[in-house]
Amino acid sequence: MGTEQRGVALAKSLDDVKTISANILGNVLVTLQTGEKGRKVNKVLIAQDVYYPGETPTKEFYVSVLLDRAKGRNTIMYSTEGGMDIETVAHDTPHLIFKEEIDPKVGLRDFQCRKIGFNLGLSGEALKGMTKFIASLYKAYEATDSSMFEINPVLKTSDNKIIAVDSKVSLDGNALFRHPDLLAMRDVTEEDPTEVEAGEHNLNYVKLDGNVGCMVNGAGLAMATMDIIKLSGGEPANFLDVGGTANAARVEQAFRIILKDPKVKAILVNIFGGIVRCDRVAQGIVDAYKNMGSINVPIIIRLQGTNAVEAKKIIDESGLKVYSAIALQEAADLVKKVVG
Known part of the structure; x- marks a missing residue:
């Protein structure tokens, strides 16, 4: 059995999709997250290419919502350095990591969403898009009883749209009885x-x-x-x-x-x-x-x-x-x- 080091591949045609999928399926994917033993790939997600050309350059951001247990508050952590391992960004360039605490008495406020957009250097339609994106992300985090909801990268397209390109979500197992639809998506092949x-x-x-x-x-x-x-x-x-x-x-x-x-x-x-x-x-x-x-x-x-x-x-x-x-x-x- 071969070892596939790349978890993400770009396909330019339907034939590319078939070839890449065939090369990945059944092989062992080894990344920092899987450890040295890696994980056998049983499924492949095929997603639309959103990195289309345009006059305005694209930009990748990092945005996540998680519980700060020390402070007992949900926190939005975000950075202009999307598409990278956030631990590396925090270690090498900690000044590029921003945090926004959410007061549980009032929830996420509109001004906080705008503040996040400003700190990411956005303006105009991109700022409006990011403000709406942050509000929707936080709503999804709470509605699913998640303990962590990470979008990396969040893409600003060449026409200033804000799109979630990749995500990682950790659900609170103790709350799954409230979400039978999410529980039905469980893949035990990915667990010990x-x-x-x-x-x-x-x-x-x-x-x-x-x-x-x-x-x-x-x-x-x-x-x-x-x-x-x-x-x-x-x-x-x-x-x-x-x-x-x-x-x-x-x-x-x-x-x-x-x-x-x-x-x-x-x-x-x-x-x-x-x-x-x-x-x-x-x-x-x-x-x-x-x-x-x-x-x-x-x-x-x-x-x-x-x-x-x-x-x-x-x-x-x-x-x-x-x-x-x-x-x-x-x-x-x-x-x-x-x-x-």
């Missing part, structure tokens, strides 16, 4: 297959690059568990939150997903028994372990909370090759011991 499988079983899973698998209930506890793995000398291989229903079927599926990663040398199960009792989780772990036949990596199990003592007894008397812990530090020491 293990994360897709986890989602099908209602498991919150994110693959990382470490060697210690994590199975935890609750996002906060999962973050603390990853910290303790780091402090013990290991590296977390994943974030996995099984939620409040840690029954045998759910635990088994979580084990199977974690073990799909060949880098995993140990698994740390860290469950706090609040909504779900620890003894029920322990029995679920035992049943899942036996149902899977054998697990070839060490498992450290820490169950704390309601019926934690009973849970430890179930684990200790199960005959399984697992390590049982009560204190978090004890679990960390066991991770250090088995990972080495």
Whole structure:
């Protein structure tokens, strides 16, 4: 399989479209965004050429809307240096990056749209077009519950029209239930297959690059568990939150997903028994372990909370090759011991 380095190509005829598409489809595209492994190209977007000739030169801009979490406000970030990687522009020429904060009490105002156009050096019809473009972009950002809406480049054509040439949109997954039309556009071939499988079983899973698998209930506890793995000398291989229903079927599926990663040398199960009792989780772990036949990596199990003592007894008397812990530090020491 070949490696295609160019993600964008210019076609001058229908024959060019066919040839270029054939060369790209099925090949691996390697860019800064994909990393060294790249991504297999399954689809090609064919768009109209808007760089038509004219007396007035064309100009490319960068415009994006995103949430500034530090300030708790949506922010429009824009630059005259469109068509380039914005990180490079920010590093090499930070004075060419502009920001416009949006007050959530009043929303985007008309004067802010005009200010953006002025800062981009526009006037006349191009300024009017950009003002309307910014207002429409912000409306689209809010209406789709996006976390980031980037247009790069925004093109001023030779006849002073403002056109979105290319875009990148990040949607808030927690809001997709309000947008079934957007959810229907999901392409799972562009996602990590293990994360897709986890989602099908209602498991919150994110693959990382470490060697210690994590199975935890609750996002906060999962973050603390990853910290303790780091402090013990290991590296977390994943974030996995099984939620409040840690029954045998759910635990088994979580084990199977974690073990799909060949880098995993140990698994740390860290469950706090609040909504779900620890003894029920322990029995679920035992049943899942036996149902899977054998697990070839060490498992450290820490169950704390309601019926934690009973849970430890179930684990200790199960005959399984697992390590049982009560204190978090004890679990960390066991991770250090088995990972080495």
